[in-house]
Amino acid sequence: MQRRNLLRLASAYAAGAAFAPPLFAEAAADPWMADFLKAEAALPWTLGYRTPAGDFGGASAQVTGRFPAAVQGVLFRNGPAIHDMGGQRYQHWFDGDGMVQRYAITATGVAHSGKVVRTPKFVAEKAAGKRLLEGFGSKWPGLQQVTGPDAFNAANTSVLSVNGELLALWEGGSAFAIDPVTLETRGAKVWSQETRGVPFSAHPRVDSDGTVWNFGVSALSDMLVLYEIGPDAKLRRAQPVRTPHTSYVHDFAITERHLVFLMPPLVLERSRMHEGHSFVDSHRWRPELGMRVLVVDKADLSRQQWLELPAGFMFHLGNAWEDAQGIIRVDYVHAATPGVLYGTDRALMRGQMSPRPEYHIAIARLDPARGKASQELLKVQAEFPRIDPRLTGRRHCHLLHASQSQATHPGFSAVARTAVETGHTDMYSYGADHMVEEHLFIPEPGTAPGGAGWVLGTALDLKQRCTVLACFRADHLSDGPVALAKLPYALPLGLHATFTQS
Amino acid sequence: MSAIQPTSRAAARWLATCILATTSALAQVHAADLAVTVKGARSAQGLVLVALYDGPETFLKPGKHAGVQMAPADVEAVTVVFRNLPAGRYAITTFHDENTNGKLDFNLTGSPVEALGFSNDAFGVAAAPAFDKAVIDLTADAAITVQLR
Numbered sequence: 027m028q029r030r031n032l033l034r035l036a037s038a039y040a041a042g043a044a045f046a047p048p049l050f051a052e053a054a055a056d057p058w059m060a061d062f063l064k065a066e067a068a069l070p071w072t073l074g075y076r077t078p079a080g081d082f083g084g085a086s087a088q089v090t091g092r093f094p095a096a097v098q099g100v101l102f103r104n105g106p107a108i109h110d111m112g113g114q115r116y117q118h119w120f121d122g123d124g125m126v127q128r129y130a131i132t133a134t135g136v137a138h139s140g141k142v143v144r145t146p147k148f149v150a151e152k153a154a155g156k157r158l159l160e161g162f163g164s165k166w167p168g169l170q171q172v173t174g175p176d177a178f179n180a181a182n183t184s185v186l187s188v189n190g191e192l193l194a195l196w197e198g199g200s201a202f203a204i205d206p207v208t209l210e211t212r213g214a215k216v217w218s219q220e221t222r223g224v225p226f227s228a229h230p231r232v233d234s235d236g237t238v239w240n241f242g243v244s245a246l247s248d249m250l251v252l253y254e255i256g257p258d259a260k261l262r263r264a265q266p267v268r269t270p271h272t273s274y275v276h277d278f279a280i281t282e283r284h285l286v287f288l289m290p291p292l293v294l295e296r297s298r299m300h301e302g303h304s305f306v307d308s309h310r311w312r313p314e315l316g317m318r319v320l321v322v323d324k325a326d327l328s329r330q331q332w333l334e335l336p337a338g339f340m341f342h343l344g345n346a347w348e349d350a351q352g353i354i355r356v357d358y359v360h361a362a363t364p365g366v367l368y369g370t371d372r373a374l375m376r377g378q379m380s381p382r383p384e385y386h387i388a389i390a391r392l393d394p395a396r397g398k399a400s401q402e403l404l405k406v407q408a409e410f411p412r413i414d415p416r417l418t419g420r421r422h423c424h425l426l427h428a429s430q431s432q433a434t435h436p437g438f439s440a441v442a443r444t445a446v447e448t449g450h451t452d453m454y455s456y457g458a459d460h461m462v463e464e465h466l467f468i469p470e471p472g473t474a475p476g477g478a479g480w481v482l483g484t485a486l487d488l489k490q491r492c493t494v495l496a497c498f499r500a501d502h503l504s505d506g507p508v509a510l511a512k513l514p515y516a517l518p519l520g521l522h523a524t525f526t527q528s
Numbered sequence: 529m530s531a532i533q534p535t536s537r538a539a540a541r542w543l544a545t546c547i548l549a550t551t552s553a554l555a556q557v558h559a560a561d562l563a564v565t566v567k568g569a570r571s572a573q574g575l576v577l578v579a580l581y582d583g584p585e586t587f588l589k590p591g592k593h594a595g596v597q598m599a600p601a602d603v604e605a606v607t608v609v610f611r612n613l614p615a616g617r618y619a620i621t622t623f624h625d626e627n628t629n630g631k632l633d634f635n636l637t638g639s640p641v642e643a644l645g646f647s648n649d650a651f652g653v654a655a656a657p658a659f660d661k662a663v664i665d666l667t668a669d670a671a672i673t674v675q676l677r
Contacts (some may be wrong), residue, residue, distance in 0.1 A: 220635055223641055246564075251636065
């Protein structure tokens, strides 16, 4: 190279360095970001964990087939989306700020928009151009002291529609009200003054009469707060229940007369929080404690019974119901250890695959009168279980779930429907180059509970690098979709969804 | 929530009593004024209450403050001044009494539902900080800013 060129290069470099935004230095300094950027080039699945450049507004999908009248409406899905900011990448999938996706479905058209929930945390960090607060599983020096659960609320886990109001849910703090059309954030939902800022979990259960039941785990006070909300979205009751430990409880189930909690022996040790560990790393796996089961009488929330199942971990329950003898059946997605929480869902943030424990359907039998509980495992690989919503708390025959894990990417590639009593599974595989998100059962209007319906859900097509929305006949999944919409882009993989009919 | 919600006038009267008691106790010793600016109120409703403590033994103990000041809330900032304080070590706590019931309200899990703050922007892990974290060494007139969170 000529000396003059070298000089020119040197001066250009010096000028560049002088004007380089601080972000540039940080990007190079953050090994998680560097690893992820490196992996992006080689591993197609990393597409599902990229941070979108901004909100999405109103793109039309390319549709083949015809969406039946029952699924014409809006599918909302929430999920962690803003995984990195200012060149720094979060170290757990569950940390990212939530983005609510909105799919407006007509017979032959699907319009998509998506918007980040404007939590106080996101607004402050966006203005600062960098992270100011820890996440569920990420914490590093120099962040602000968290003053309460809502200080780092990412509103990134689920969505609930009640009385026309749309709420973006996290599990450790308040729900956030969202405009169902524009997706503008209206602010933290305050059910009552005494529940202001109290955790409101991301898995409320809606009774057949429209009553919404939910809970919140108060990590700082060994308390489980129970909520009963009317179909008018007004709080009827909020009651704290003392628990011997604070377990990681993500979901619960209801029967016609009871609330059912399965508490895996993943226990919060507050001393670890004081030592500076992230929320998830402040928990310890203590299988010797078994899995505590709490059954609460809906009519009198102070009537509680504790039972015990073998130790195990779960995020999600399918459904629960009780027979004439008072025996409760509850199904859930069982894993031997919380390996996904500490391995898979962390490693993928730096573009790495980590071996995942198998998740299978478990069916537990609870006998509160005799204080006995037992369970059996169906060897059916599953996650994201859903049922016909008309059967919530009542006897159900089928679980809808994701299935078929792949060696080539984290997550699943099939949607399946399993008969819980026989273990028989009907399945549609999108193919190994797809990553499947949660699918919902949408009832066919005018049919009885447990009757006809449709399956509606989304997947990430890694080959065409786009998100697809598909609709199936619920009892003929393996026939493949009756309608498929292809978005012109890929969305970050999300968690839970809800559907509102037109 | 308490069953009785004192009016803002009652709260103000209670505070005025506290302030009078404090200022007369300190009147003999002339040393320094401490101006406290409080920022971060989410609304202009209610009052911002500021309490001053003069040692770890009394810090945050009910009724054991060395002084209390208040001002109508303002989303920009409010400033109160503690006058004629003897030189020494002090800590400040403040909260935004949005409903003017004269007390910091808590939810049913025991977390505060009104914004609060401490001198040095000190916070414990989901708890109040220790006196030493919030301490100010007052030797001459001083002005500090406290952020409500």
